[in-house]
Structures are given as C-alpha cells and as structure tokens.
Amino acid sequence: xxxxxxxxxxxxxxxxxxxIIAVISGCNQTAPLDSxxxxxxxxxxxxxxxxxxxxxxxxxxxxPLAGIGNRATNNRxxxxxxxxxxxxIIDPDAVVAPGYTAGLMPRTYGTDxxxxxxxxxxxxxxxxx
Numbered sequence: 001x002x003x004x005x006x007x008x009x010x011x012x013x014x015x016x017x018x019x020i021i022a023v024i025s026g027c028n029q030t031a032p033l034d035s036x037x038x039x040x041x042x043x044x045x046x047x048x049x050x051x052x053x054x055x056x057x058x059x060x061x062x063x064p065l066a067g068i069g070n071r072a073t074n075n076r077x078x079x080x081x082x083x084x085x086x087x088x089i090i091d092p093d094a095v096v097a098p099g100y101t102a103g104l105m106p107r108t109y110g111t112d113x114x115x116x117x118x119x120x121x122x123x124x125x126x127x128x129x
Contacts, residue, residue, distance in 0.1 A: 035116075039124025042117055050105070053128065061104050063097040069128045085122045 033041070043051075047065070052058055055066040072081035072088075077095075079087070087094055090110030093102040106112070113121065 035120040035123040039120035042121045069126045
C-alpha cells in the first residue's frame with residue numbers, strides 16, 4: 001500500500017522535473033537568424049577565404065564580391081539577380097570573371113548547401129551594393 005501513497009509524490013516530482021527541463025531548454029534557445037545574417041555567416045565560413053568584400057582586393061583566388069548585388073541586378077544575361085547569383089554559386093565556371101581561372105571554385109555548393117543555406121547566401125550577396 002505504501003507504493004500507492006507514494007505515486008502522487010512521484011508524479012508531482014516528475015512534473016516538476018519536466019517543467020524545469022522545459023524552462024532550461026527555452027533559456028538556451030537563440031532567436032533564429034534572418035536570411036541575410038545567416039548568409040553572411042555562410043559567406044564568412046565558405047567564401048571569405050577566396051573572395052574579399054573590399055573592391056580593391058585582396059584577391060586570393062576569386063574576384064572581390066564588393067558590389068556583387070549590383071552586378072547581379074545588372075547582369076548581361078538578362079537573368080534576375082537571384083537567378084544570376086544562384087548560377088554563379090552552383091555553376092561557377094559558366095562565366096569566369098576576366099583575369100581569373102576556371103576550375104578553382106568548388107562546383108559542389110549546389111549539393112553541399114541545404115536549400116535554405118543557399119537562399120540565405122544569395123540573399124546576403126544580393127544585399128552587397
């Protein structure tokens with residue numbers, strides 16, 4: 001019989017533990033990043049080693065990306081800025097910038113990035129005027 005009397009205490013204890021866990025878990029969560037901020041993070045990790053944001057360089061392997069948003073908007077292919085940036089990322093040798101060599105940029109970003117990551121990177125690059 002004593003096991004039956006302890007059951008409500010056990011349930012109360014379990015409920016309190018679950019509430020504490022829920023509160024602690026909620027405290028550790030951060031607000032989700034907006035796509036441009038997430039894109040900047042992705043640029044920093046994957047792109048900044050080869051592409052500078054300074055219009056004058058340095059140019060390690062690839063051209064500077066300063067103003068890439070304007071170049072995307074005014075591309076000669078008549079594509080939307082988003083389409084142009086997507087192509088430049090997933091098919092980097094489609095149009096190689098003058099003075100640079102084809103084959104240096106990875107061709108796997110179309111599959112390496114999740115769709116949301118690719119869209120975030122495109123949003124960030126489009127914001128660079």
